Amino acid sequence: MIVSPKMVAEAEVLCQYLCVPRGAANLQIDDVLDLPPSSPSPSSPILQAVRACPEPVGAEFVATRFESVVDCSDIIQEAVIESSTIKFVPSIRSGSYAEIGLRKSMEDEHIRIDDLSAEVGSLFRCSLPSAFYAVFDGHGGPEAAAYIKRNAMRLFFEDVDIPQISEINDIFLEELENCHRKAFLLADLALADECTVSSSCGTTALTALILGRHLLVANAGDCRAVLCRKGQVVEMSQDHRPSYLPERKRVEAVGGYFLDGYLNGVLSVTRALGDWEMKFPDGSPSPLIAEPDFRQIILTEDDEFLIIGCDGIWDVMSNQHAVSLVRRGMRQHNNPQQCARDLVMEASRLNTPDNVTAIVICFSSPDHSEAFPPPQRRRFRCCSLSEEARNRLKSLLEG
Template structure:
């Protein structure tokens, strides 16, 4: 019997949340390296010197925290081989300024336990999905209900206990078939409006391998030592390759919209645009694109969000905000909520859904008050008091002993 997937839908609309977690928690403390200025040097002088002089020197102290390096850090082979993800996640969803909630999402931190004997796969294993509906909530809600069936029950998902290239290629083929089968199923279901569609973003973790599949403009971003590494590409009309593909298929872009109607160039559903005889039956496709990553110790977490997040902030902004939150309270669900609240503060115009997946048992010690201040405020000069050299003090004493009256 298959356990229910944990599906969170936190918003003013009814919530469906079935808690199911089985975590293997490893206790440990990450080394935290602090930066501090050395103590002021105290310079002694000989007996008889009665004048003490202090000079304030302005020293520019760089801002500590989450600045993006010029070059993304690389992972050593030894580091990757030793690393085993310890997976935990949190999510939050909000209706935003819209009248209706059309987003759905799924998160399963232990896929092997969830599916039981149905799936033999490398461990640890996890599955996450974000579905951003349009033209009504029908298509996204359908994907939330049936994604597990399309992916793992009806697509001959590969069985293996170890990860290799053949296994990963088989996983991608299986996910691709699942997306396309789901697209066809939306056309056949008479309860689904033919004008309803949804984007689909999924992430699978098997051992140290992360496989992301995307159709539409939701986005997955990996935090690698504080640097935002995009794990998906937005399928919108402003992307050159998508525009060329649409034009080659006979479709067109008008005012940034596919056929003047849809803001995305790939989606599941929307069969009023895909039906035979439509002006651009092949312009809108359900074909997913894939990106992979081999996780190492520098890979801290993955952020998955709908376009309501990315419309108002960059990938790096989101990663920096989540990273700071994890270092403060180490709660991925709270980080997801904080990211949603930041998008609302920036006046997003859409529904909002965020999933945060951590790959380590803890992010480290919380910031000290001083580190927190440096994290939030711009760099500013800091005063450091240094004594004059013995030679300088002797010269000063000689000058003072001279009669200048």
Template sequence: MVAKAEVIHQSLDVQYRCVAKEIDEIVDISTAASAVAELGPEASAVTVDVTVSELELRKSDAMLDISVKPLRFVPSIRSGSFADIGHRRYMEDEHIRIDDLSSHLGSLLRCPEPSAFYGVFDGHGGPDAAAYIKKHAIRFLFEDANFPRASEADNNFVESVENSVREAFLLADLALAEDSTISSSSGTTALTAMVFERLLLVANAGDCRAVLCRKGEAVDMSQDHRPIYAAERQRVEQSGGFVDDGYLNGVLSVTRALGDWDLKMPRGSPSPLIAEPEFRQALLTEDDEFLIIGCDGIWDVMSSQHAVGVVRRGLRRHDDPERCARELIMEALKLNTVDNLTVIVNVASMYINLVTMMKIYSYGYTTK
């Protein structure tokens, strides 16, 4: 995408005074015009955080008003991930990271662009359930559950996606019961995050967590499903279960999971342990900096805001989400977490606007 603006001037040495959010700089109009022409389609790859509010033309005593229409925010997605066994004997975590979902699925999916998919699966009772869900997640979500096809993320699309993802979680849960190679005592939590255009949709069953950084502040995009959570405890007790010392039926530390069929009631009966996910959604803007998706090994020892601070400092230093994911896990280890550790850091940026193009050309661009 190329930014376009009509420029009215009398000579090439006319100067523009750009007035934008926290910007008050003089640039030469001939320089600015050249910057627009030279950057071309590559302009969309540059991350910026300024918005045009006014553009004034001054030369001597004359003043002309120029209107520049700012570009609509569109996320540009990139991510990194890291996993560590921690102090456990076995690694039971799995994860999926797809920055370009449409290209990954090809003709299987027609969806709003850009599109991305991420998943974290924290196994218990052995690694089998989490490994199975990772292996078959694409089939469950985008084939068996009749994932909707659309060109834009309107309300109908969002509702259809939620219904489809809910169906996929339940299908995956039943598949674990039917697969004779999976122990009935093996289970996994599951958290998925999807991006379609500006829509972020998170589905969660268990105690993995998604945290959005909005202008430096942590915004939880999921609720930990643990017995100490009042709403979950009430549901558990109404379904015939009980909570003992913070554990569901005295055994499990989560109230929602896929698998664990030795703890679930016969099919069709109310069960204290369920696989149905809860959903949260957000419409991304230029204020949204990145998303953290991590298993409970991270959240056992640090708050959402603490994690946001670690990643934010890392991005300012090196702008590498892969390194940020590793640094977050190293921080959790320093804080003496005892669990397996898996985290995905997703960074979203926006398309460039005219003021920033002029700054790049005239002064060079630096990330704050």
């Protein structure tokens, strides 16, 4: 059977309004559905399949009979999302805030560029909205983070020959990812040669590049990026810490070890730029590496904003806490700068011991940002049971 988008929508209506839990007595479909005006028509193949079932319809039927329809709906849903994203073009704006916190010195740095083409000129031309953001969380002194920020445009766009956009396709995105990987590694090598940066000084790094509706996040360390999609968290990075099992295995496979939760008894992260006293000569596997992990995503109208921040936030705040705080602020004043400040202030209130830096990147302009409607209470309709159904339910409850 060919599943059309209309049939998928009908199946979703049934799944949404069917209120029979798994294991409950079977009830007639008309008894348990309070279908809205958009409900399937009487001639719908979906409803016909339900009504043609010889037994009353319950949760088990939906779980088995509609399994193939739901699987097909996932594929169709992806196609619908892709179609909607073609029309969606983000209107990018951002705000940032940083505080020294309880530390004696400020070792965080960040970059916030809402119009990348205007910033880098001939190095990178893009007719689509483009933006670049980064957070660098230094350790062993502020020099490494400050150096990377100061030279970021050269390191990430000039020295790596970033590809010019002719068409954003899989080949271009792969080249872009390779260029960003190369930029992280070149930045790492540059710190080794920089006389103003100690070999015991380093920095974590997280970057977010937006080209039209494409978002690319690269991360080495424990800064974090979190996307808000209709109020829900979409994780856009993975912390490189000893507690992350794949990192533990990688480190131990090349002779590294952990002492009291620190890599080789020194660092709380397993990836960073710099820290050359802990790295092996070029070409040798090292417990501490600078190579980033990547996450790519196609933005849609459902994507409201991206938060990137140093670990001073995430040490005391869950992803959902941060997203909910920013979303609430955007409802009240629609100001990403104020939301970034609120994040930092909340982390301070929760007694974070670290420097704190946050960037909030919104994907819609103030004129086009929609007010979030209050959640609607679902209405349930009382249903009458046939005598046979009541007997079945009674026997089920009595065991």
